[in-house]
Amino acid sequence: MTTPFPFTAVVGQDDLRLALLLNAVSPAVGGVLVRGEKGTAKSTAVRALSVLLPTVDVVAGCRFSCDPDAPDPACPDGPHTPPGAFATRPARMVELPVGASEDRLVGALDIERALAEGVKAFEPGLLADAHRGILYVDEVNLLHDHLVDLLLDAAAMGASYVEREGVSVRHAAKFLLVGTMNPEEGELRPQLLDRFGLTVEVAASREPDQRVEVVRRRLAYDDDPAGFAARWDGEETAVRQRIVAARSLLPSVRLGDGALRQIAATCAAFEVDGMRADIVMARTATALAAWAGRTDVLAEDVRQAALLALPHRRRRNPFDAPGLDEDKLDRTLEEFSGEDEDEDPDPDGPGGGGGGPAPDDDDGGPQGGDTGARPEAGEDGEPQASGGAGEQAPTRAAEPFRTKVLTVPGIGAGAAGRRSRARTEHGRTTGARRPRGALTKLHLAATVQAAAPHQRARGRSGPGLVLRRDDLRQATREGREGNLVLFVVDASGSMAARQRMSAVKGAVLSLLLDAYQRRDKVGLVTFRGSAAEVALPPTSSVDAAAARLEALPTGGRTPLAAGLLKAHEVLRVERLRDPARRALVVVVTDGRATGGPEPVALAGRAARLFAADGVAAVVVDCESGPVRLGLAGELAGELGGAAVTLDALRADSIAGLVKDVQRRAA
DSSP, X not given: OOOOOOGGGOOSOHHHHHHHHHHHHOXXXXXXXEEEOSSSSHHHHHHHHHHHSOOEEEETTOTTOOOTTSOOTTOTTOOOOSSOOEEEEOOOEEEOOTTOOHHHHHEEEOXXXXXXXXXXXXXXXXXHHHTTSEEEEETGGGSOHHHHHHHHHHHHHSEEEEEETTEEEEEEOOOEEEEEEOGGGOOXXXXXXXXXXXXXXXXXXXXXXXXXXXXXXXXXXXXXXXXXXXXXXXXXHHHXXXXXXXXXXXXXXXXXXXXXXXXXXXXXXXXXXXXXXXXXXXXXXXXXXXXXXXXXXXXXXXXXXXXXXXXXXXXXXXXXXXXXXXXXXXXHHHHTOSOSTTSOOOTTSTTTSOOSOOGGGSOOSOSSOOOOOOOEEOGGGOEEOTTXXXXXXXXXOOOOOOOOOOOOSSXXXXXXXXXXXXXXXXXXXXXXXXXXXXXXXXXXXXXXXXXXXXXXXXXXXXSSOOOOGGGOOEEEEEEEEOOEEEEEEEOSHHHHTTTOHHXXXXXXXXXXXXXXXXXXXXXXXXXXXXXXXXXXEEESOHHHHHHHHXXXXXXXXXXXXXXXXXXXXXXXXXXHHOTTSOEEEEEEEOSOOOSSSSHHXXXXXXXXXXXHHTOEEEEEEOOOSSSOOOHHHHHHHHHTXXXXXXXXXXXXXXXXXHHHHHHHHO
């Protein structure tokens, strides 16, 4: 077994280590989400924590780690009658791979034995292994939706349920959920995000001395893991003993009314949803006091608990950066301080006269916004910024709105998501087929129907069904997949000349928000001046796409053909990387094409490449004014897609536009 890197040898990352230790002291805190750039010791620290956890007593021979003092009455290996034989083992840290199957997570039933013999032959999964330990998910934001759903159920109920064609197994599954993620690769679903008790942002130190020490320790560990760990054995033992002492002290810690009021006031001030934040803050503050060896929760514990428990809960939409305004936090704690019965409140202190700035005075956003001043006209009537050269400064985006879903026609087989129809392992059953490889989803009726005509020939004499392997039928199911949504945005002067760019950015932000909710990959191609560029290669991070869009400059001519050709090349490369993921191209333009010889004809030929490849496309028509040329509609026809105006993105008619056009073309 590989010797883990010692927890106490991790350099810096104080918040990360504290959050992990608090969960070791009080597992009821609810786990940790560690966010940060790659190479910041996220995984190293999590794996090192398991060595520090106290040992666990389990019922001897139980595959589900039942507590011998309080065994699970529904344990599949039970019933266990206390007191019985028990064993002591180290606490487990179970890793859930991002690409794990549902059976690997929750366990699997032997369907053949269940049908032929009528027995529940169950093989436990990772949730059973993680019971009373740590379940660790590296790159948790990349976890498939159906696995996220199972984690949510287990975390909410403290149990795992396996239901297969009328055969049911339930077992306890209480674990400390720890996840790591790089925000650049996409965000978590809000439901799973809220299940993490604490969150920590980590980043590599910019101090040369600290970076030198990181490298020195890592090289020493790689050369001799056992010897390096032995040099830190004293520090590891001290932390392990402190965890045990804090666990013993935890039931004696007093959470007074004053601290509770501070917790409630803080959660209200930051407008977090629901009551889970209040409960997590209370448990975290209590664990902090126990870790410090105290039996009373102080204001400093409440403050630290807020910094760990609230940042990921106060985000109002996916594009808000996590974090807390610490000045606002301090004002709230000061206003509601000194309210325990055994304390003497100062009537002249803060909060008595309403002193201090109001919560709205924290510069939460722009007040005036864009004044709408027009830039001076440049060459060809294009807008020109004060800096010259026919280029306009970045335009602020309008507020995003709820947009209707755009879908790719047909039935795909891509990664699980929420946009287009696809053949998936999850969803509604649409038919049955012979299994190819291992049977994963039994179609019971089709299996019985296939076996029934052969019962006499097989010598059936009793009530049981004589079943053979070739009778089994796999259920075919239809669900939803995630797509690659590639935005091709016209940033030329013709878009900015009529002050439309703000509305355009608002529309694209709305579509990006929709892509976030539907678990799509997104990419961004822009064109202006004389060329096109890939502003953002296909990624799962819609935050990155929103940031690139916000900083998008405008001005110059309209190389529409260059933009389409660049998008076609991006799709070609992405198809090699992920051939199962279908693409939806969203072209945002007024349809004008200028610059170079025969720009309109060249744009038409480029558009027909998408139609020839069968790529689903939608043109968002940004043309405005009383006289309209209808160029965006002509472009949509060349693409084999549909055109929709900016205003129509809010209308019910947008749903199914792509399918309607494909149907008419057929």
